[in-house]
Amino acid sequence: MPSGAGNTMSTSLPPVAIPGQRLGSVSVYAAGPGTHVQQANIYASIAGPVVVDPAQPKTQTKSTLRVSRILPGISQDVVAAPLAPAKPKPRYNTLPAVDSIVLARVTRVQKRQATVSILVVLDNATASTGDLSKLASDNDNVASILTSAANPENHSSTDELRFQALIRKEDVRAVEKDRVVMDEMFRVGDIVRGSVISLGDQSFYYLTTARNDLGVVMARSEAGNMMFPVSWKEMRDPVTGTGEQRKVARPF
Amino acid sequence: MAAPEAKVAPSIPPSLSLPPSQFARLQPHAYLLAHLSPPPASNQPSIRANGRAPSQFRVTSANAGSLTHTNGSAVVRIGDTAAVCGVRAELLHTEDIASWSVSQASGSHKRRRLADLGKKSAEEDEEDEEDDEEDRAHIEDLNLLVPNLSLSTGCAPGFIPGAPPSALAQSLSHQILSLLHSTRLVRADDLRIWYQPPNLGPEEPERHNEDEQMDMDAEHSPTSESKPREIKAFWVLYIDVMIISLAGNPFDAAWAAVLAALRDTKLPKAWWDVDNETILCSDNISDARKLCLRGLPVASSFGVFEADAAAGWRPNVIPDAEEQKAQDQKRKKGSQQSWILADPDGYEEGLSQERACIVVDKEQGGKGKTVIMKMEKHGGWTVDTEELRQLVDISARRWDEMKRMLDQC
Amino acid sequence: MMADRRRINGPPGGTRPAVFASNSQSGTGATTRAQRQRQPSELRKIFLKTGLIPTASGSSYLEFEPSASLAAARANPKSLIPPSSALKLACTVHGPKPLPRSAAFSPNLVLTTHVKYAPFAARRRKGHIRDSSERDLGVHLETALRGAIIAERWPKSGLDITITILEAEDDRWWGDAPDSHDASWGMMNVLAGCITAASAAIADAHIDCLDLVAGGVAALVSDESAGSSAAPKLMLDTDPAEHRSILSACVVGYMPARDEITELWLKGDSSKASLEDGDKRTGHEALIDGAVDAARGAHTVLAEAVRESLLSAVGQL
Numbered sequence A: 001m002p003s004g005a006g007n008t009m010s011t012s013l014p015p016v017a018i019p020g021q022r023l024g025s026v027s028v029y030a031a032g033p034g035t036h037v038q039q040a041n042i043y044a045s046i047a048g049p050v051v052v053d054p055a056q057p058k059t060q061t062k063s064t065l066r067v068s069r070i071l072p073g074i075s076q077d078v079v080a081a082p083l084a085p086a087k088p089k090p091r092y093n094t095l096p097a098v099d100s101i102v103l104a105r106v107t108r109v110q111k112r113q114a115t116v117s118i119l120v121v122l123d124n125a126t127a128s129t130g131d132l133s134k135l136a137s138d139n140d141n142v143a144s145i146l147t148s149a150a151n152p153e154n155h156s157s158t159d160e161l162r163f164q165a166l167i168r169k170e171d172v173r174a175v176e177k178d179r180v181v182m183d184e185m186f187r188v189g190d191i192v193r194g195s196v197i198s199l200g201d202q203s204f205y206y207l208t209t210a211r212n213d214l215g216v217v218m219a220r221s222e223a224g225n226m227m228f229p230v231s232w233k234e235m236r237d238p239v240t241g242t243g244e245q246r247k248v249a250r251p252f
Numbered sequence B: 001m002a003a004p005e006a007k008v009a010p011s012i013p014p015s016l017s018l019p020p021s022q023f024a025r026l027q028p029h030a031y032l033l034a035h036l037s038p039p040p041a042s043n044q045p046s047i048r049a050n051g052r053a054p055s056q057f058r059v060t061s062a063n064a065g066s067l068t069h070t071n072g073s074a075v076v077r078i079g080d081t082a083a084v085c086g087v088r089a090e091l092l093h094t095e096d097i098a099s100w101s102v103s104q105a106s107g108s109h110k111r112r113r114l115a116d117l118g119k120k121s122a123e124e125d126e127e128d129e130e131d132d133e134e135d136r137a138h139i140e141d142l143n144l145l146v147p148n149l150s151l152s153t154g155c156a157p158g159f160i161p162g163a164p165p166s167a168l169a170q171s172l173s174h175q176i177l178s179l180l181h182s183t184r185l186v187r188a189d190d191l192r193i194w195y196q197p198p199n200l201g202p203e204e205p206e207r208h209n210e211d212e213q214m215d216m217d218a219e220h221s222p223t224s225e226s227k228p229r230e231i232k233a234f235w236v237l238y239i240d241v242m243i244i245s246l247a248g249n250p251f252d253a254a255w256a257a258v259l260a261a262l263r264d265t266k267l268p269k270a271w272w273d274v275d276n277e278t279i280l281c282s283d284n285i286s287d288a289r290k291l292c293l294r295g296l297p298v299a300s301s302f303g304v305f306e307a308d309a310a311a312g313w314r315p316n317v318i319p320d321a322e323e324q325k326a327q328d329q330k331r332k333k334g335s336q337q338s339w340i341l342a343d344p345d346g347y348e349e350g351l352s353q354e355r356a357c358i359v360v361d362k363e364q365g366g367k368g369k370t371v372i373m374k375m376e377k378h379g380g381w382t383v384d385t386e387e388l389r390q391l392v393d394i395s396a397r398r399w400d401e402m403k404r405m406l407d408q409c
Numbered sequence C: 001m002m003a004d005r006r007r008i009n010g011p012p013g014g015t016r017p018a019v020f021a022s023n024s025q026s027g028t029g030a031t032t033r034a035q036r037q038r039q040p041s042e043l044r045k046i047f048l049k050t051g052l053i054p055t056a057s058g059s060s061y062l063e064f065e066p067s068a069s070l071a072a073a074r075a076n077p078k079s080l081i082p083p084s085s086a087l088k089l090a091c092t093v094h095g096p097k098p099l100p101r102s103a104a105f106s107p108n109l110v111l112t113t114h115v116k117y118a119p120f121a122a123r124r125r126k127g128h129i130r131d132s133s134e135r136d137l138g139v140h141l142e143t144a145l146r147g148a149i150i151a152e153r154w155p156k157s158g159l160d161i162t163i164t165i166l167e168a169e170d171d172r173w174w175g176d177a178p179d180s181h182d183a184s185w186g187m188m189n190v191l192a193g194c195i196t197a198a199s200a201a202i203a204d205a206h207i208d209c210l211d212l213v214a215g216g217v218a219a220l221v222s223d224e225s226a227g228s229s230a231a232p233k234l235m236l237d238t239d240p241a242e243h244r245s246i247l248s249a250c251v252v253g254y255m256p257a258r259d260e261i262t263e264l265w266l267k268g269d270s271s272k273a274s275l276e277d278g279d280k281r282t283g284h285e286a287l288i289d290g291a292v293d294a295a296r297g298a299h300t301v302l303a304e305a306v307r308e309s310l311l312s313a314v315g316q317l
Helices: A005-012 A074-080 A140-148 A155-161 B003-009 B020-028 B028-036 B102-106 B108-113 B116-141 B169-181 B199-213 B250-263 B321-333 B384-406 C068-075 C131-144 C185-202 C283-312
Strands: A022-025 A029-031 A035-038 A041-044 A048-053 A063-065 A100-107 A113-121 A164-169 A193-197 A207-208 A214-216 A228-231 A233-238 A243-245 B060-064 B070-077 B082-091 B145-150 B192-195 B230-245 B270-273 B278-281 B298-308 B338-342 B353-360 B368-380 C045-048 C059-065 C088-098 C109-117 C157-167 C214-219 C233-236 C246-255 C259-269
Touching: A029 A035, A035 A063, A035 B199, A100 A164, A100 B169, A113 B020, A164 A193, A164 B298, A164 C157, A214 B270, A233 B082, B003 B116, B020 B028, B028 B298, B060 B250, B060 B384, B060 C157, B082 B250, B102 B199, B116 B169, B145 B169, B169 B230, B169 B250, B169 B353, B169 B368, B230 B270, B230 C157, B250 B298, B250 B384, B278 B368, B278 C259, B298 B384, B298 C068, B353 B384, B368 B384, B384 C109, C045 C185, C045 C283, C059 C185, C088 C185, C109 C131, C131 C157, C131 C185, C131 C259, C185 C214, C185 C246, C185 C259, C185 C283, C214 C283, C233 C283, C246 C283, C259 C283
Parallel strands: A029 A063, A164 A207, B145 B230, C109 C157
Antiparallel strands: A022 A041, A035 A041, A048 A063, A100 A113, A100 A193, A113 A164, A193 A207, A193 A214, A228 A233, A233 A243, B060 B070, B070 B082, B082 B230, B192 B230, B270 B278, B298 B338, B298 B353, B353 B368, C045 C059, C059 C088, C088 C157, C214 C233, C214 C246, C246 C259
C-alpha cells in the first residue's frame, strides 16, 4: 500500500513488474519507458524487469525508473550458441522511431526514390556502440523468426506485414547529391542499413543512408552471386569478377 | 555455390558476423543451408535450424473428448502448430433428399442389419467388398461428411480474421475431404438409420410390387421379414477444424485432429418415430455407439530444401543416364544438393518449393504390412522413386508413433 | 440460400439437429436442472495461460472451471445431453504492424477486435460467417480494451486481437423453451472471459497498458425455492444454465489499479428489483458493484498468469 512517506520507498522496488503495478513516487524517480504516471505515482505499463537508471549529474536530479522490454538471457544465449537448437522465447515488438537504425530489403527502385521493407529494427542504445554482435534487438530472436511462418500462402505478401519506408534521392548520400542516379545506388533485393529520419506519412517511414556506415550491406549480382564491397560505390561478384555500382555501407 | 563464397569470405562484409537472429531473417536460405551442411572438417551431423534431424518430426500430443457440445473432439499439437477438431452429427432425413427413391432405401442390406452388432465384426471383412459401391455412393453423393478447416483464428499473421476462407484453408478442407473419401475411413453403415415397417394385414394387397423386387435376392431376406426395411435418415458429420496456432505443416496436424475426433465420436441411438413422423434419439449414453472406423491412416508431410537457392529458376532439363550417374556420384561424395525435411516448420516451408505428403496405414492394427493410402508430391523433381521409398519408411515409423499416441488419448 | 463455394457444404436440403425422445424414462438424470453449488459471491476458478501460440506477438488461453453438474456428468457420463458448459477460448494478438495502405495516418495504435465462435462451440451449430452477436462481442471487447491501452506509444500501427471461442456458455438451461427468457445471458460471460483473456495476451505482447483489465459478471436472480414474491438475489459469475430466472445481468471491464470501469454492459430490467431488506442500493448499483467484485477476482488470476509467464521468461521459476 502506498504510504505517505514516498521518499523512504526507494529500496522496496520489485525486481519485476506487471502492467498497473505501482513502482514509486514521482518525487523520488523520473518515469522512464515502460511506465506511466498517475496521481504522482509511477506505474508499470508492461510486464518486465524493473530497472533504475542512475541520475545523470548534469541534466537530471532523479534516477529514472523504467520497465525493460529486454529479458536478460536472450541475446547472450543466441550469440553463445548460434547453432544450438533455438528454444522458444517470447518475442516483443519494436517500432521504428526517429534515429532507429534498421535493416531493410529494397522492393522498388524509382527515379526519385527507393522503396524498402523494414526487416529488423536495431536497438537504439546498442546501435550507437557499433558492436554488431550485441545487437540482437528485442523483437528479434531466432526462435521467434523460425516459428513465425512467413505467410505460407503467398510468400511475397509478407511485405504487407512489414513497415514500409522510402529512401529519397536526396537522402542517399552526403556528397555529390545532385549526381545520384537511383539505379546505381540500389537494386531490388539488396539489404540496406538505414537510419529513420521521420515517421513520414500514413504509409511510409523516411530513411537516410547518407553516412559512411549506412547503405547496402548485402547484395546479389546479376548472375545471382553474393557480392563483396570493393569501395564506397562498388561491389563485386566473386565468381564472375564483374563489378556493380551501389551505395555501399562501410564494412565493419 | 557455397564454396567460392567461402574462399573470399574474409573480404566479404562478414555477413556471418551478424547475430544469428538477423542472419536468419536477412538470409533465410543461407542460414538454413549453413545448418544443414556444416563444414566437413567439423564432423557435425546435418541438423536443421530448429535443431531437428532431417527425418525427425516435432513433438506431438493429442487430447480427445474435452469439448462439451460435440459428438467427438480432439486437440492435436505438432510442435507449435495446434489444431482443434469438433465433430457434430446432425440428421439428414431421406425425405429431404431430392433424388431419394425407395429402392435406394431398402437396397440389399437386410441380412447384415439383422445380424446383431456383435456378430458384425466377424462378417465385416467379407461384406466390405460388396458394400463398397453403395458405401461410397451414400457418403460421397449425399455429402454425409462435411469437413471445413479455418485459419481465420489469428493462428498466424497474414490471415485476416473474418475474411472468407483463404486459398490455403480451402485447399486443406478439400484435402481432408478427399482423404476421408479415399480411405473410406467412415462406414456409411454407421451413419444409416433404418426403419422396419410392421407387417400389417390391410397392407397386404400393396405388397405385390415390392415382393417382386425382393425376389431377386430372396436368399438374403429371411422369411420372417415381409416388408423391406428402409433407410429413414442418415447422420451427417460436420467435421470442423480450427487451426489455433500455425507454425508450419497444418495438414498433418489437421488430419490427426480429424482422426482423433472421429475415433472419439459417439452417435446416439436413433429411430424413426411413426407417430411423430420424425427421427428421435436416446440421450442415454449406454445406447450410443462409437464409429467403427476403417483403419488408422496417418499423414506425414515433407518439404525439400535445395542447396541452390536459384534452383527453381534453372531450365528444366531431363538429365540423361550419364549425367544422372555423375550427379548421383557427386551426391555420394558428400556435397549434398538437397535435403528432405520431415514435418517442416513455417520457416522451412517458406524455403521449400517441393512438397510431398504420404498417408500410410498398417494392416491388422500395426502387425500387418504397410499400405500406402495416398502419395502426393508437387513443386519439383528432387524426390525420385528411391527417395519416395525412404519417405514411406519414415512415414511407417511415424505411423507407429501416432498410433501409440492416439491409443492413449 | 446460395451455397458457399469456398467451403465444403453439407447436403443441399439441409440437416436437422438431433431431437432427443422425452427422456423422463431414460433414467439419465438429464431432466434435472443444474444447480448452483457455489455461494452467491463465490467465483468459478479460471485457467489462464499466456504465450501458448508462438506465431503471435501475444496470446492467451482461458478456461472456466466446469460447473459442479458438468464435472459430475463428465466423471460419470450417463446422458449425451451436457447439463451446462464451460467457457474455453484462445486469444491472439498480432502487431503492432503497419496499417493497411488505404488507412489514414493515425498517431495512435489502431485496435481491431474479432470474436468468432467455432461451429461446435454452442448447443446449436454456429455458422461460419460472423453473426450479429459475434460482431457485438467484438465491439464491446474493443471498448473494454481501448480504455486500457496507451495507444499514443504506438503511432501509425495496428493491433489485431482475435478470439476463437471453442466452447461457449449456455444462454439458459437447455430444457427451458428457447424463448422462455428474453436475453442471451451466456454472451455476458463470454464477454467477461474475452476481456480477461485479451488483456493477458496484450500484456504478453508487451503493449503498453494502464492496467490489466479484467472482466466480471453479476446477475439478479429470482430465488426459486422461495417463490416469486421473494426479493431477487445478487449472484456473482452466474452460469445461466443453473438459474431458472435471471432478471438482469451486468458485465464490466475493470482496472483495479485505477478503480476504473472501461466497459459496462447491463441487460434486463433491474429498475423494479428491490433488494433484500437493509440493502438500500438500487438494482443496477448492486449489479455493477457485483460485477466489479467478480472482475477483481478475475484480476488476481490475470495478474498471476502474467507474472508467471514473466518470471519463467526471466528464468526465476
